[in-house]
Amino acid sequence: MKLMTIYAHPADTITNCGGTLARHAEAGDETVAVILTHGGRIHPNKYAEEWRKDDPDAAIVDADVEAIIANKKGELERAADIVGISRIHTLDHDDAMSTVREDVVDQTAELIAQEGPDVIICDYPLNAAYTTNTHTAATMTALAAIGRAATFLKNLDGSAEVNVRQVFFTSYPTFAADALSVNGVRNDLYVDITPVVGKKIAAMDCFGSQGYDGLFARKLIESNNGEHGRVAGVNFAEAYVRHFNETHPLLPVTDAALAADPLTRHVTYSEIDLRASYPTR
Numbered sequence: 477m478k479l480m481t482i483y484a485h486p487a488d489t490i491t492n493c494g495g496t497l498a499r500h501a502e503a504g505d506e507t508v509a510v511i512l513t514h515g516g517r518i519h520p521n522k523y524a525e526e527w528r529k530d531d532p533d534a535a536i537v538d539a540d541v542e543a544i545i546a547n548k549k550g551e552l553e554r555a556a557d558i559v560g561i562s563r564i565h566t567l568d569h570d571d572a573m574s575t576v577r578e579d580v581v582d583q584t585a586e587l588i589a590q591e592g593p594d595v596i597i598c599d600y601p602l603n604a605a606y607t608t609n610t611h612t613a614a615t616m617t618a619l620a621a622i623g624r625a626a627t628f629l630k631n632l633d634g635s636a637e638v639n640v641r642q643v644f645f646t647s648y649p650t651f652a653a654d655a656l657s658v659n660g661v662r663n664d665l666y667v668d669i670t671p672v673v674g675k676k677i678a679a680m681d682c683f684g685s686q687g688y689d690g691l692f693a694r695k696l697i698e699s700n701n702g703e704h705g706r707v708a709g710v711n712f713a714e715a716y717v718r719h720f721n722e723t724h725p726l727l728p729v730t731d732a733a734l735a736a737d738p739l740t741r742h743v744t745y746s747e748i749d750l751r752a753s754y755p756t757r
């Protein structure tokens with residue numbers, strides 16, 4: 477299987493689905509990351525915190541946009557190596573992007589046509605009126621590009637149509653364990669990232685320029701992936717909303733459901749002391 481991620485910022489790929497990508501890489505699947513913006517404005521901790529000092533380091537606070545982008549790309553490349561991303565496509569648009577642009581849809585559709593992914597992972601698009609949310613604009617761009625790539629004709633576009641088989645949305649902000657509790661959309665698929673949680677921490681530790689290393693990496697994974705893991709019955713999980721319905725020949729029951737022991741699951745999914753196992757450097 478070939479997976480493609482399409483996200484607004486470099487670190488989004490790791491925070492949202494880095495564990496899933498690591499598991500697929502270990503299973504021999506190819507993963508490709510598309511990053512729409514350079515991400516220089518999102519959590520610019522390295523630069524903003526230095527500015528606040530009485531005697532700031534000129535080499536840091538005088539960094540221009542090229543230096544900021546180059547540093548962020550270095551962080552991304554190190555993180556990608558850790559989780560096993562095969563290839564990165566960075567489009568380097570300014571992350572002030574607040575709407576869908578035709579030229580970015582074209583660029584993204586061309587990458588979909590070039591790579592031909594089976595599945596795409598991107599953020600769940602929140603309310604599109606909230607235009608300061610670059611993540612929503614990124615997913616609107618991705619969905620438009622998926623639609624555009626599906627209509628490519630070899631004689632007109634140079635490449636034939638690409639049919640993406642499934643889109644998995646990340647970052648949907650609910651923690652419901654069943655279809656009834658929230659009367660609406662919920663995360664309906666979990667990937668157990670417990671076996672690779674150390675890789676996700678190490679990958680997040682690469683993003684020092686935005687303060688994602690150290691304490692934040694552990695906080696995010698303990699709380700967010702930990703709570704999704706509680707719902708999923710495992711120590712740590714990444715959560716998804718499936719875009720398309722699934723078709724099966726028979727009603728499915730998952731291996732995880734068959735293996736679950738309601739009596740002990742809350743104990744077994746609480747076994748790992750993340751901060752003791754993966755201390756900050």
Ligand SMILES: [Zn+2]
Binds near residue numbers: 518611
């Ligand atoms: Zn982001």
